[in-house]
Each structure stands twice: as structure tokens, then as C-alpha cells.
Amino acid sequence: MAAAEAHSAHNYHPLPVVIASGEGAWVTDVEGRRYLDMLAGYSALNFGHGHPRLIAAAKAQLDRVTLTSRAFHHDKFAAFCTALAELCGMEMVLPMNTGAEAVETAVKTARKWGYRVKGVPDGQANIVVAADNFHGRTTTIISFSTDPEARADYGPYTPGFTVVPYGDLAALDAAVDENTVAVLIEPIQGEAGVLVPPPGYLTGVRRLTADRGVLFIADEIQSGLGRTGRTFACEHEDVVPDMYVLGKALGGGVVPVSAVVSSREVLGVFRPGEHGSTFGGNPLACAVGLEVLAMLGTGEYQRRAAQLGDHLHGELRGLLGTGAVTAVRGRGLWAGVDVAPSIGTGREISERLLARGLLVKDTHGSTIRLAPPLVITQADLDWSLTQLREALRG
Incomplete structure (x- = not known):
């Protein structure tokens, strides 16, 4: 990580991971660890990594x-x-x-x-x-x-x-x-x-x-x-x-x-x-x-985003009564989750999720953004939600 930033301007503060390859909704770092990409290049990767x-x-x-x-x-x-x-x-x-x-x-x-x-x-x-x-x-x-x-x-x-x-x-x-x-x-x-x-x-x-x-x-x-x-x-x-x-x-x-x-x-x-x-x-x-x-x-990707998005938001709304999440917003496969300050900052939650094999990005201190590639499977989406629940527990 230090080598990656030695000669670059510090206009970003990346999470401590160095990605070497990607396929679909998953990426692999230089040490061979796999991560589920729930940011998708700020929606640039709607079709996932390396779509054939x-x-x-x-x-x-x-x-x-x-x-x-x-x-x-x-x-x-x-x-x-x-x-x-x-x-x-x-x-x-x-x-x-x-x-x-x-x-x-x-x-x-x-x-x-x-x-x-x-x-x-x-x-x-x-x-x-x-x-x-x-x-x-x-x-x-x-x-x-x-x-x-x-x-x-x-x-x-x-x-x-x-x-x-x-x-x-x-x-x-x-x-x-x-x-x-x-x-x-x-x-x-x-x-x-x-x-x-x-x-x-x-x-x-x-x-x-x-x-x-x-x-x-x-x-x-x-x-x-x-x-x-x-x-x-x-x-x-x-x-x-x-x-x-x-x-x-x-x-x-x-x-x-x-x-x-x-x-x-x-x-x-x-x-x-x-x-x-x-x-x-x-x-x-x-x-x-x-x-x-x-x-x-074909409309395929729009339909996937709508169907999986309904599932995603239904699951996220279930976090509102736990004391860990103060608000959930979004539409389709796009969500903002506001984390209670007592649980941690957005950056801290992002780092906990990184350790669990999930890549997300915080914004404005306390919000976690979720925007997986539209090719994500429901099984992988459910796995990501499990990791989020665990990370919010500390």
C-alpha cells in the first residue's frame, strides 16, 4: 500500500487493499484474497468486472x-x-x-x-x-x-x-x-x-x-x-x-x-x-x-436492478430497529445507509467490511453507500448483507 502512494498525490484515501483482477461482482487482491465489490466504480461497473x-x-x-x-x-x-x-x-x-x-x-x-x-x-x-x-x-x-x-x-x-x-x-x-x-x-x-x-x-x-x-x-x-x-x-x-x-x-x-x-x-x-x-x-x-x-x-439489467433492489431495501429496512442504523435511502441496487455514531464512523465500518471481504465506500462521515454491479447474484447480495449486519455489531 505504501508503494502505491509513494509517488501519487494524496487526493484519495483508499482502503488498504490492492486489487489485481476482477470478474463479475468479485475482485482479487495481489495476495489472492477475494472481495465482493459493492461500489462498482461509483456505477461505472454496472455490468461487473470484465463482462465478456x-x-x-x-x-x-x-x-x-x-x-x-x-x-x-x-x-x-x-x-x-x-x-x-x-x-x-x-x-x-x-x-x-x-x-x-x-x-x-x-x-x-x-x-x-x-x-x-x-x-x-x-x-x-x-x-x-x-x-x-x-x-x-x-x-x-x-x-x-x-x-x-x-x-x-x-x-x-x-x-x-x-x-x-x-x-x-x-x-x-x-x-x-x-x-x-x-x-x-x-x-x-x-x-x-x-x-x-x-x-x-x-x-x-x-x-x-x-x-x-x-x-x-x-x-x-x-x-x-x-x-x-x-x-x-x-x-x-x-x-x-x-x-x-x-x-x-x-x-x-x-x-x-x-x-x-x-x-x-x-x-x-x-x-x-x-x-x-x-x-x-x-x-x-x-x-x-x-x-x-x-x-x-434487452431490459434485463433494469429488471435485475428492480427485483434485487426490492430485496436489498427490504433487508436494509430491517436494520432500522437495531440501533445501529438511523436511516436507509435509495432505489434499485443503490442504497445509502446512515450508521449511528455510537457504532462507528463510515470509514470504520468500511474497514470492518473490508476485513470481511466486502468493498464499500463511506461518504459524509457516517453514510455507507451500496451499489453492487447489476450482475450480482441474490446469494452474493445476501452474503453481503450478512457481512454488513456482523460489521454493525462491532
Whole structure:
């Protein structure tokens, strides 16, 4: 472990395990110990480690061409954009690499749309966001973060954002003005502890933004692509935003792939040279992304997340009366478990679980996040719950 950190910046505080290989929902460390992965790369590994279909797609493309840049066409690009647009029920796709790049692209898109289509005076566009958000770590994105760890010491901050409480429609309504171009929210706030908004909130956001001529941008980088038991978390309220921001699982845990997906009216504001990325939409990314979309197209993974998620949350709710857990939240195969301070910190519980062969991640001091690959079996899920119960006993 010391060697792993000797020459790397300490911007992470990993658990003391060095992973050497992975298959499905399991990983193996350099000493041969196996662990059940209940974090799944923050949902980037929705299909598990080394899924045969995704690895085969990547290997086949590696033998052909991996990068052309967008200076030229390649034979996977149109198919990927078409398949992703169809999955989202939208018209246009702008591929990028990381989730943060996709959020930055969404911000730029909304501002350009505001100036060119809505008629907002130049330099006056504002975007309304939710407190406790996590959309990435670029200087613009952390400018509208309310997390001191993410924000402190990186100023001066980018203007043009208004922060309102998550789940508060009245506050959102009050914050929208004639220069507002978009409302950017996570349908479920992941980094904040898997916070599910009150019933009707997403419906209210959709109605409000439509009535006020404002774009509704849904950051589904973690919540989308099957994690919550639907293709998109917005579907739980039958809501379709103006724009999806996608990433993580779109690359199958193989390569970084992200995208902004919207209508022709919105994404059509870009002209050549106004936005781009050397690796965005590269052949390798599109080949893997196409296979991800084909797998999602069957509905199998969404159904698994819904069915196993019901089981997971039913079992977790049983911990509420034990004195060890103060709250349980989530949807599908995604949960936030708040641990009572008398039992231990989130980090301490994570370390206890590590010793039991289970990998999880804490957040905000006392919350344990559970987000296993969607390929996990019920037997393995039940085993993980047994380990959690034992770890909470001390």
C-alpha cells in the first residue's frame, strides 16, 4: 500500500487493499484474497468486472482503429449516436469522455441555447442547481458545490449559478428568473448519500421548467443506465427532461465514455469549432458504448436492478430497529445507509467490511453507500448483507 502512494498525490484515501483482477461482482487482491465489490466504480461497473461481451467488443476494436479524432468520420460513430439517441428518446448526441466533461458540455449548451434561442442578454445567463450536489470536480463545477472539501481553496469561482435546497420546489420557483437558462439536478443525489427527492419533485421540476421556458437538465451519470431499476431514474416519475447527462456505465467500466443527449433545437446550437474533444466519440469508446446500449436494450439489467433492489431495501429496512442504523435511502441496487455514531464512523465500518471481504465506500462521515454491479447474484447480495449486519455489531 505504501508503494502505491509513494509517488501519487494524496487526493484519495483508499482502503488498504490492492486489487489485481476482477470478474463479475468479485475482485482479487495481489495476495489472492477475494472481495465482493459493492461500489462498482461509483456505477461505472454496472455490468461487473470484465463482462465478456464488453471485453470482446473492446478487443475487436483494438485490432481495427482506436482513435481518429473528430477531424474524420469513423464507422462506429453514427451507430453509437443513433443507438443512444433512441435509448433516450431524443434526437442528438454529443459524446465526450468523463462525466465532468459532459456536465461542462451541458452548461455550455444551456448558456449558448439561452443566448441564441431564448434571447437572454449576453453574459447574463444563470443556471439553478441543488445544494449537496455532485456533478464533478472542474473549477466551474465546484463553483456551485456546497461541499467544503470539493470547493475550498479553488477560487475565484465561476459565476452564473444559483443554489437552492434539493427537493424544494418553492425555492426552485423563486430562484428562476428571466435570465435562467436551465435547472441542473441529479434525480437522485449519489455523493450526498443516495438522497431520493420527495415524491412529485421531478414532476414538479418538469412542469416548472416547461412553464418558465427553462431547460431541465438531468445529471444521470450515476443514476442512469439501469442502476435504479429503470433505464433512467427520471422514469420513476414518468418524466423526460430536456437533456440527459450520461457517463460512467456508458463505458462499461472499460473506457471513459460520456455524452449529452437532447433535442435538435438544443444541441443544434453548436457549429463546427465551438466545442470539442480529441478523444470524445473515439472508435474504441463507441464500440464499447454500442455494446452497452445493446445490453441495456434487452431490459434485463433494469429488471435485475428492480427485483434485487426490492430485496436489498427490504433487508436494509430491517436494520432500522437495531440501533445501529438511523436511516436507509435509495432505489434499485443503490442504497445509502446512515450508521449511528455510537457504532462507528463510515470509514470504520468500511474497514470492518473490508476485513470481511466486502468493498464499500463511506461518504459524509457516517453514510455507507451500496451499489453492487447489476450482475450480482441474490446469494452474493445476501452474503453481503450478512457481512454488513456482523460489521454493525462491532
